[in-house]
Amino acid sequence: MENERVQTGVRGLDPILNGGLIRNSLYLLKGAPGTGKTTIGLQFLLEGARRGEKCLYLGLSETRGQVDALASSFGWSTDGVEVHDMRRRGEAEQQRGAYTVFSPHEVELEEISKEILAQVDRVQPSRLVLDSLSEIRLLADDSFRYRRALLRLGDQIAGRNCTGLLIDVDTEPGQGVVAETLVSGVLELEQLSPDYGGDRRRLRVRKLRASQSVGGYHDMEIGAGGVHVFPRLVASQHRTMHSSSEVLSGIAELDRLLGGGLDRGTSTVLVGPAGTGKSTIAAQFVARAASRGEKGAILCFDESPTNLLIRTTGLGIPLRSHVEAGTVEVRAVDPAEMSPGQLSDSVRQLVEEDHRIVVLDSLNGYINAMPGERFLAAHLHELLAYLSEKGVATLLTLAQHGFVASSESPFNISYIADTVLLFRYFEVAGEVRQALSVVKKRTGGHERTIRELRFEPSGVVVGEPLLKFQGIFSGIPQILDPDALRAKRGSSER
Incomplete structure (x- = not known):
C-alpha cells in the first residue's frame, strides 16, 4: 500500500516530493537565516488548518508576536494554528545560580523536552512545526547529548500520529548531520547573491526516505503569496504524442525558403545582427498561427511589449488584434529578477494553457543578465526538449555582434536548435x-x-533568390551582372 501523503501548502513543492510528505514522519528543514524556513513552516500549518487538521507551532527562536507579524505580512491569519511561545528570556538566567548538582544546560534541555511533549499531548496535532533546533543544540553542548535528546524527542512525537517539520539553521560542517540521520527527509534552502540583480533562493531535497523525489536544485522565491518553488524541468517526464504538421508564416516565399514552413515540436533560432528583422519574422509566425485560432506567446527580454505592438502594427502584422482577442500573449520579462527555474515555470504555464507557438525574444538579454549561471546551456536544452515533447513550435532570437561583418554569437545554441535562420x-x-x-x-x-x-508598410516582403550576387554574407557582395544592376537602379530613380 502506498504511503499516505500530506500536502505542504507550498506552491510547487509537492510535485518535487512526489505528492507531498509522508504522513506521521519527521522532516528537517534547514538553511541560513532569511531563506524562508519559517515561512514554509507556516504554509505547512495553514494548509493543515484549511483542511480541518489540528496544527501546532512551537517557537523556540520566534516569539508569538514575530510569528503573527510574519503571517500578517502575507495577509494570513494564524487563527487556525496553535502557536506556543517557548523562548527562554531573563527567567532562565536568574534560575541558573540555583543549580548545584546538575548542569544548568542539562536542566533546561530536560525542561524544554518536557514542555514540547506536554504541548503535543495537549493539542494532539496532526501537523507540528518546531522552530528551531538551534536552541536544543546549544543546550545539549555536545553532539552526543544532542543526538540523545533528538532521538528521544523524535520517538515520542512519532508515536503520536503527527507529521512534523523540524527547522534548523545551517551550522558548521558536521554539526547538522546528527539531526539529518534521525529524520525521514531533509530539505535544504540556500540564498545566493549574484553579481547583478536580486538575490536568488533555491531548494534541494537531500534526503527523502521511502519516497522518490525530483533531484537537484529547484529555484524558489518569497513573494506576496509566501514561498513559491519552481520544480526543475525534466523533459523526459513530459513525453506525449503530438502532430508533425507544419507552422506557416503566411509569406509564401519565406515558407518555400523553409521547405514548407516550420515543424511542430521543433526549435528555431533566428540569428543575426540587431535590426535585421528577427523579432518581426517571429511575430509574423505568431500572428499567422493566431489567425488559424492557435494560441501563441512572446516573452520579451529586451523590447517592451508596447513597442513590439506599435512596430508590428506599422508593418501590417495584426499582432495587436490577436493580443486584444486573447489569442496571443506578449509578456515582458525582467531577466535580472527572474531565475532559470522561474522562466521554465512561466513557459510550462503557457503550454498548459494550450499555447502552441512560443517566442523567446531575445536570448541576449537573458544571457547578459545571468553571467554567473554556469549551466544556462543545459537549462535551455532541457527547456527546448520539454517544448519539443509537447509539440510546441519554439522560436528564439539571438543577436550577433557587429552589423555588416558579424562576428560569432555570444552564446552558441545552434547545435541545440532544429532550424537556424540567418539574417x-x-x-x-x-x-x-x-x-x-x-x-x-x-x-x-x-x-x-x-x-x-x-x-x-504593407507587410514583410521576402524577395526572389539573390542570384546576381556572390559573398552576401560577407556584407560586401560581388556583382555577377553589373549591367542588369545598373538598369534596375536607373528604372527605380525614374
Whole structure:
C-alpha cells in the first residue's frame, strides 16, 4: 500500500516530493537565516488548518508576536494554528545560580523536552512545526547529548500520529548531520547573491526516505503569496504524442525558403545582427498561427511589449488584434529578477494553457543578465526538449555582434536548435539591404538560396533568390551582372 501523503501548502513543492510528505514522519528543514524556513513552516500549518487538521507551532527562536507579524505580512491569519511561545528570556538566567548538582544546560534541555511533549499531548496535532533546533543544540553542548535528546524527542512525537517539520539553521560542517540521520527527509534552502540583480533562493531535497523525489536544485522565491518553488524541468517526464504538421508564416516565399514552413515540436533560432528583422519574422509566425485560432506567446527580454505592438502594427502584422482577442500573449520579462527555474515555470504555464507557438525574444538579454549561471546551456536544452515533447513550435532570437561583418554569437545554441535562420546586412551600390537564408533544418529539406528581406508598410516582403550576387554574407557582395544592376537602379530613380 502506498504511503499516505500530506500536502505542504507550498506552491510547487509537492510535485518535487512526489505528492507531498509522508504522513506521521519527521522532516528537517534547514538553511541560513532569511531563506524562508519559517515561512514554509507556516504554509505547512495553514494548509493543515484549511483542511480541518489540528496544527501546532512551537517557537523556540520566534516569539508569538514575530510569528503573527510574519503571517500578517502575507495577509494570513494564524487563527487556525496553535502557536506556543517557548523562548527562554531573563527567567532562565536568574534560575541558573540555583543549580548545584546538575548542569544548568542539562536542566533546561530536560525542561524544554518536557514542555514540547506536554504541548503535543495537549493539542494532539496532526501537523507540528518546531522552530528551531538551534536552541536544543546549544543546550545539549555536545553532539552526543544532542543526538540523545533528538532521538528521544523524535520517538515520542512519532508515536503520536503527527507529521512534523523540524527547522534548523545551517551550522558548521558536521554539526547538522546528527539531526539529518534521525529524520525521514531533509530539505535544504540556500540564498545566493549574484553579481547583478536580486538575490536568488533555491531548494534541494537531500534526503527523502521511502519516497522518490525530483533531484537537484529547484529555484524558489518569497513573494506576496509566501514561498513559491519552481520544480526543475525534466523533459523526459513530459513525453506525449503530438502532430508533425507544419507552422506557416503566411509569406509564401519565406515558407518555400523553409521547405514548407516550420515543424511542430521543433526549435528555431533566428540569428543575426540587431535590426535585421528577427523579432518581426517571429511575430509574423505568431500572428499567422493566431489567425488559424492557435494560441501563441512572446516573452520579451529586451523590447517592451508596447513597442513590439506599435512596430508590428506599422508593418501590417495584426499582432495587436490577436493580443486584444486573447489569442496571443506578449509578456515582458525582467531577466535580472527572474531565475532559470522561474522562466521554465512561466513557459510550462503557457503550454498548459494550450499555447502552441512560443517566442523567446531575445536570448541576449537573458544571457547578459545571468553571467554567473554556469549551466544556462543545459537549462535551455532541457527547456527546448520539454517544448519539443509537447509539440510546441519554439522560436528564439539571438543577436550577433557587429552589423555588416558579424562576428560569432555570444552564446552558441545552434547545435541545440532544429532550424537556424540567418539574417544579414549587405551593401550594394551605397544602399544597405537585408538578406535571409536557412542554413540548417534538421527535420527536412529547405532552399539553399539567399533571399532579400524588406519591411514595407504593407507587410514583410521576402524577395526572389539573390542570384546576381556572390559573398552576401560577407556584407560586401560581388556583382555577377553589373549591367542588369545598373538598369534596375536607373528604372527605380525614374
